[in-house]
Amino acid sequence: MADPSLPDLTGTVTLVTGAGGTLGQGIALRFAAAGGAVAVHHNRSRERAEALVERIEAAGGRAVGLAADLTDDRACHRLVEDAAAWSGRLDALVNNAGIQPVADLATMTADAWRTMLDTNLTSAFSCTQAAARVMRDGGSVTHIASIEAARPAFGHVHYAAAKAALVMHARGAALEYGPLGIRVNTVSPGLVDRPGLADDWPDGVDRWHRAAPLRRLGDPADVGNACVFLASPLASWITGHDLTVDGGVSAHPSW
Template sequence: MAGLLTGKVALVTGASGLLGHGIALCFARAGAAVVAHTRRGDVTALVSRITAAGGRAVGLRADLSEEDECHRLVHEAAEWGGRLDAVVNNAGVQPVQDLASLTAARWRAVVDLNLTSAFCCTQAAAAVLPAGGSVTHIASIEGTHPAAGHAHYSASKAALIMHARSAALEYGPRGIRVNTVSPGLVDRPGLADDWPEGVDRWTRSAPLGRLGRPEDVGDACVFLASPMASWVTGNNLVVDGGISARPTW
């Protein structure tokens, strides 16, 4: 991937989290200047790591539950980079709560951050992206495969997939591509200790026999933002080690 995005500028939302951090590093390794967004987290170490390796990066804060903040973030990203070529809508939350006890307020909180923020950032980005620019939403395999306690999360991710297809349709004539990446279970420090039965079940079921890594998702995002994917839009790229290929009966 080295040099694939040289001269490009990419905005990655939610870059203070493990997955967003990994995505941002993949873009930097591909040669892109990276705008690392965070709401309350710290991206200082991420920015320092990129710049120490000879890349360009900056951290920007914004509350993406607010429409104006989404537009401000995109504007400032383009202003810092002198252009904006790619946006990865990664910011999101994944609370667990059963439907019987779920309130409308908690439902809206998940939908607003996971879905509405992507809509707002994409709308803002479409005004500044050049022909050939791209937007990638981080969805989930739970957007097509529900899980107990994840109804609000799964619904928001399913809607992200359809939003990307709709945006691909409407922004395509302007040369802007919109896709989604749907990861499976991505490893994090301590996950095997916190959820040993789930990790064991996954690794035994996945054809590739392992959990995902942040760079697995990041590489998929780099591909979709690159000229290699110049005729790919409205697509949902599943990155799950083959778990979705397992029969459920």
């Protein structure tokens, strides 16, 4: 399954949270294509996660499916410990799990706000804390943030706030975990394609195409490639960094 265009991650183990979703699957597949073993986390997407494990194994890679509710701190720690126990090590963690509901700020409930933060932010805190305890030889942690961390959208205030906090958490964690050889970064994607997106949101997709210099939506593999790079020796002196992966849309004038 090795892709010669990617850094060689043979012998490494990576845990990808939220790997039952479209983006998480794309990330996990790129780590597998780089030669690494992948622990595929899921919560409500068991069938898709199992299919992903089978796909990786059928191509000659190594993968395992692990279930956990990441809104539970203890479950986060067990997940990371299980991933490390699977192959006796954990080299990289990609905190990808998250939700993206649309809710007007004026009518949003406190429960909806807390659910967003617990799922998108606190889970990354808990998994990173657990990973730092098992990465005895150093390692890489990557949070999947968003360009909305700096550019909010209507109905996404809670989402944007959680993603902005992820960026700052990564910088703080990079500071504190650096002496342990653990690098912590974020990848901030733009609009990533999924099945049916053009039909569900034709106006948004059209506006994106017109605004993005590269004139296309992102592919899950584009985000996966960035994560593989940050977990590889090529990024050994990169930590506390937010890598934007958006086809250049952030360079589009705002006026």
